[in-house]
Amino acid sequence: MIARYSSLASLLLTISLTCGISLADDADFKVGFAQKDITPQVATPMWGYGARRDMLSQGTLDPLMAKAIVVEADSVRLAIVGMDTGRAPTTAMMEQIRKTIREKANIEHLLIVGSHTHHGPVFELTDREGFGKGKFDAAIAYLKNLPEMLSSTILEAATTLQPARMGVSAADVPYNRNRHSKRKPPARDPQLGVVRFDDLNGNPLVVLVNFAAHPVMTDNKELKFSADYPGFMMNHVQQELGAPCVFIQGAAGDMSVNAINVSGPKAFGEQLGNDVLNLAKATETASPRRPSIQGRVDRFHFTTRIDLNNPSVMLAFSQAFFPELIRNFAEEYKDGMHPEICTVLINRELAIVGGSGEFFSNHAVRLRDRAYVKHTLFFGYCNGYMNYFPTIEAVSEGGYGADAPVSPAQIGAGEEMMNRALINIYTMLGKMAEGKPD
Template sequence: MRYLLFLLPLTLCGQLFQAGTARREITPKEPVPMWGYGSRHDMLSEGVMDPLYAVALVLQTGGQKLAIVGMDLGRAPAEGSLQRIRQRVKEQTGIENSFIAGSHTHHGPVLELTDKEGRGKGKFDAAIRYYAQMEEAVVDAIVEANSKLAPARMATGSVQLPGFNVNRHTKLEPKPSDRELAVLRVDGLDGKPIVILANFAAHPTTLPDKTMKFSADWVGQMKNWVGAQAGAPVMFMQGASGDQSVNREKGGYKEYGEAIGAEVWKLAQGLQAKDVEKPALILKEERFPFKARVDLSNPMVHGMYAKAFFPELITNFEDEYVGGVQPRLTVALLNGDIALVGASGEFFSNHAIRLKERARVKQLFFFGYCNGYHQYFPTIEAVAEGGYGADPTVSPVAVGAGEQLMNTALVWIYQMLGRLRL
């Protein structure tokens, strides 16, 4: 089943391009199960190493608005949370279009539990309470960012960063890695940054699984370092990092975060924000049905997963995948030459590399873990090779789903550019 399909063209000459931003803390206040490592099972968190935040950016392009939210979470909010956030934001601000994504830190809270018997209720009530608090914080951040909309200028740019990420999956050469660091800089009319958005692909897994404290991992260190230089909020949007690890030769989470932060700030300083002459937004979003490679309704399969993780988590996964795997694809063309592609899973890097090569726009930002989460999307050749991230246990979606979604994104971009009519 497909739904939530919309196309919003807008090209309004003479209209102002506006931007606003806000930040809210989203660290759980109570011990809850932690996301990211099956070895933890349902062990509860034991405090905070560094706080988790949601940073919201609202862009107004003429008469339409777009919200982008980067969160220090392992994934985007679960479907119920996502829909509640979007509905409340629409009611309070009129904003209908959003990219809401997690950084993929493995030291955030589990987000998949629900307030039902055998699915979290009674045993993990603190987690259920947290979801309401997280939703409130995200809505508040978007509402505040919207209230602070002001005339703005923007610039985008990118550089290749060799040595910061490595392909952790394939044993075949050459090993693909998306080494592009992309930055969106938005300035006020005074020339000072309103926000800096950084987009890169590398797992935030520099901390060990036995550390049971919340942390944004290297992403938090990067944002803190850049923010101190820029005097403005910093957002991070994770890329196609399904097969991308950090290069540990760069050091631990603090050293790595500050090293990549220096690269973000160097790139951002070299960008010259300019007036947007023709503010425009075209956006399309859809969910796609794919068969699942794993049948969680099979008692033996269910039991295996429940033992590897914990029962309440897997029961919620079973509920979500009862009709197959239904990832969400969100694509926007901003101001006629900047493409934003959001996908609800862990996409292998070659998906993003190939899309960027084929799209032929000024800048393409690929946001993984965005507007939902449907686990790994390996390439066809990665599935053929096998290994973690490509096998059905963590990639339940049908083989070739990632390629289909990227081809769809490419078609949509060319339609938005007016170069393709079907």
């Protein structure tokens, strides 16, 4: 077991800091922030545990928030949204949100990430007989309104844009473990990443936190909404730092929480938050020398390892979850799977890759190792949800997260998407032309 960092000094041993003298006009790089409570005010099926089937929510333990950061660099805009939900919005919702923010605020690039709390609402129900209509009408009404809630939060953040400085830091921490592999040592992504945005006087505007671990610390029998440990972490950081905090889940497909001498989501969230605070306070921010935002969205077509046209398969899934959910699931995958990878490069120093599913940790670790850029962050559960993407070697081990029922994409899909993201990074850096070495 990795020993817990006991002091700021030990954390600094593994920190990498953004530095550089401001050579650009301060107005060329701006940041804005807004947030909205998106907790359903109606009873709705809850996302995350099949054993709940279609049991309805029974209130709220703590609110579910959507937090939006809008970054503008040389007139190009990017929105990053962290949601206290099990997954990101559906493909149809994403199309609606993208259209709205592009038309109303000229925001070209978008990353919406679900924290993967297992105490949020189901997103997959639709307004059709047998797919939710007539049985879950209140939930469907909430889902119809969700894209507007998210769009309005992003648009509000765009109205608060102000000249800003940015810094990025990262440290390895011991707060997650591999819940899948029996290999020794098991794969793990120990990186805790922090992006700090300040005003021009060095006062923090907002802090983004990137970490990989399943938020499943709240009792699975509890039928109330909760952000789980990320919510407590964000509240703790905001209280201590005096600036809002946005949690972005990483490649947590095989990552569970590793709580050290604490128990429960609040204690663990604050434990993680203390390391976030150490990193954030140590991060040096600067106005970027070459402010820029570049981005690309790639959509893939993969075959599936399950036959959703088989009535026996559909019956088994319906019994494991509930029929209306599975009908929507089956329709989305009827002609194969179409996940997306979003690759963004900020100031040519920070690469962000977002994938629409539960990627295993080694995908993120290997991406960072292969991306010759100053900082690389991986966002899981981003811009949609296409179940698990295990590594090839994880599939060879089998088990939950790697077997076909919850990992239906063809073997090697995750690796193919990571390769495309890597090519995108080097292409945007000017190291390749159309994916080919110069």
